[in-house]
Amino acid sequence: MEVERIKFERTGGFANMRIAADLDVRDLSDEQAVTLKELLDELDFPELPAKLTSSEPIPDEFTYTITVEAEKWQHTVITGDTPEDEKMQELLGLLNGLARKQMRKQ
Amino acid sequence: MRPCFHPIECVIPEHMLESIATHGTSAQRQAALNNIRVVYQLRAERAMRASFKGLFDSAIPRAINNEKERVIYDAMRRDVLPGTVARREGDAPSSDPAVNEAYDGGGATYDLFMKEFGRNSIDNRAMRLNASVHYRTGYDNAFWDGAQMVYGDGDEDLPTDERLFNRFTIAVDIIGHELTHGVTQFEAKLVYSQQSGALNEHMSDVFGSLVKQYQLQQSASEADWIIGGGLLTENVNGIGVRSMKTPGAAYDDPVLGKDPQPAHMKDYVNTVSDNGGVHINSGIPNHAFYLAALEIGGYAWKKAGRIWYTALRDKLSENSDFQQCADLTHQTAGELFGNGSLEQQAVKNGWAGVGLTVGGDAEPKGCFEAALRFIGAT
Ligand SMILES: [Zn+2]
Numbered sequence: 001m002e003v004e005r006i007k008f009e010r011t012g013g014f015a016n017m018r019i020a021a022d023l024d025v026r027d028l029s030d031e032q033a034v035t036l037k038e039l040l041d042e043l044d045f046p047e048l049p050a051k052l053t054s055s056e057p058i059p060d061e062f063t064y065t066i067t068v069e070a071e072k073w074q075h076t077v078i079t080g081d082t083p084e085d086e087k088m089q090e091l092l093g094l095l096n097g098l099a100r101k102q103m104r105k106q
Numbered sequence: 107m108r109p110c111f112h113p114i115e116c117v118i119p120e121h122m123l124e125s126i127a128t129h130g131t132s133a134q135r136q137a138a139l140n141n142i143r144v145v146y147q148l149r150a151e152r153a154m155r156a157s158f159k160g161l162f163d164s165a166i167p168r169a170i171n172n173e174k175e176r177v178i179y180d181a182m183r184r185d186v187l188p189g190t191v192a193r194r195e196g197d198a199p200s201s202d203p204a205v206n207e208a209y210d211g212g213g214a215t216y217d218l219f220m221k222e223f224g225r226n227s228i229d230n231r232a233m234r235l236n237a238s239v240h241y242r243t244g245y246d247n248a249f250w251d252g253a254q255m256v257y258g259d260g261d262e263d264l265p266t267d268e269r270l271f272n273r274f275t276i277a278v279d280i281i282g283h284e285l286t287h288g289v290t291q292f293e294a295k296l297v298y299s300q301q302s303g304a305l306n307e308h309m310s311d312v313f314g315s316l317v318k319q320y321q322l323q324q325s326a327s328e329a330d331w332i333i334g335g336g337l338l339t340e341n342v343n344g345i346g347v348r349s350m351k352t353p354g355a356a357y358d359d360p361v362l363g364k365d366p367q368p369a370h371m372k373d374y375v376n377t378v379s380d381n382g383g384v385h386i387n388s389g390i391p392n393h394a395f396y397l398a399a400l401e402i403g404g405y406a407w408k409k410a411g412r413i414w415y416t417a418l419r420d421k422l423s424e425n426s427d428f429q430q431c432a433d434l435t436h437q438t439a440g441e442l443f444g445n446g447s448l449e450q451q452a453v454k455n456g457w458a459g460v461g462l463t464v465g466g467d468a469e470p471k472g473c474f475e476a477a478l479r480f481i482g483a484t
Contacts, residue, residue, distance in 0.1 A: 009379075011379040011380045012380045012384075012385065013246070013247040013249075013385075014247055014248045014249065014280065014283065014284075014334075014347070014385075015246065015247070015271070015334065015337070015347040016347070016366075016380055016386070017246070017270075017347075017362050017363075018363070018379075056298075057298040057299065057381050058249060058250075058251060058298075059249060059250050059284075059287040059306065059307075059310070060247065060248060060249035060250065060284070060287070061249050062247060063379070063381070065379075081247075081249075082185075089185075097244075100244075100261075100264075103361060104268060104361065
């Protein structure tokens with residue numbers, strides 16, 4: 001899947017410290033970019049429902065907002081911390097790591 | 107193909123689960139629950155609990171002797187709950203500080219609720235206190251999953267000079283906070299969104315802080331009223347994650363930003379993130395509680411805590427908002443200490459200090475001001 005940018009935000013949690021990043025896919029290492037694109041493909045990201053959160057929020061659980069931008073489309077998905085899909089968990093793990101790295105650099 | 111995010115609906119038809127829950131023997135119910143627990147873990151359990159209250163109740167683990175019973179698990183940095191048993195009730199201390207903190211903090215919380223408020227654990231029926239430590243890696247959070255407490259180790263996976271968080275068992279008020287989410291789940295059931303969600307957070311901060319004050323035997327004026335003291339590393343400019351005494355002043359840091367909590371209704375934050383700002387606007391009732399407890403004086407759990415606990419148990423409900431919380435705590439104070447008592451007056455003054463008039467309506471003031479603006483009077 002050809003994508004250009006990924007915007008990522010984590011809110012909530014006991015401490016409610018916001019983590020956010022605006023990632024240009026070209027700035028990622030080749031390995032990271034490949035992993036990311038594979039995950040988005042496997043998830044069929046543009047077809048995911050906009051909300052994957054449960055109807056009953058869990059106290060102090062993180063909420064994630066992921067926006068993927070490509071040349072011709074863009075799609076935003078909101079999810080909680082424990083999505084059933086393992087690929088989504090992997091994607092959250094990867095984006096969390098990248099976001100933390102980007103925040104420390106600023 | 108689109109992945110399925112609702113396995114209960116997709117794999118096991120709802121009517122089948124309902125049938126097991128209604129007609130199954132207790133062994134069948136347990137088997138169904140175990141089976142689903144293994145396959146779908148957290149979310150499935152929660153969905154089932156929400157749908158089938160009878161099944162949930164029989165699945166609650168309870169202490170055999172109807173007393174305090176703690177079981178601390180080690181999740182071994184994986185995301186599978188609960189993990190391996192690390193310390194049971196009555197066991198000697200572990201060599202792992204996180205295990206001991208979860209054990210001691212759970213005990214301190216149980217003791218406050220039992221000895222001061224006469225409540226026997228989370229469900230008031232001796233629910234076993236289960237907690238897992240070392241959840242995932244680099245997990246800077248703690249939460250109540252509907253059945254147990256879960257604690258991460260902060261950002262232990264980063265180099266020391268880059269870490270922002272210590273382990274989440276480090277502050278006893280965090281443990282009290284998480285357990286109180288359980289109490290709220292069984293009592294007022296405050297919906298975790300907007301003002302009712304901020305009240306849910308508020309109750310957790312109140313009793314979390316009271317557990318710490320109770321442990322240290324501090325009066326309202328001696329207590330620091332900080333939530334999460336010791337949680338932030340020395341790389342962060344901050345003393346904790348929230349302050350009930352001075353909401354908005356817990357931290358101000360180049361990486362983490364500034365504590366966003368308001369201390370007054372005029373600074374109420376309207377936002378969609380964080381379930382409508384539940385961890386943000388809780389600063390308002392938090393500060394009201396602090397003001398009331400300080401005015402009453404002495405140990406805050408003795409009077410202010412008792413008023414709040416009684417209101418949480420008997421008065422507040424799913425969709426209560428700040429105004430209702432003000433009115434109901436005021437009413438409760440009258441019932442416990444007498445109408446017109448100093449205690450009741452202190453509660454009224456506490457709420458007034460954050461811009462809420464007991465017995466009043468939050469709206470007219472805003473409307474009045476808007477009207478004045480409209481006619482150009484301000
Ligand atoms: Zn909370």
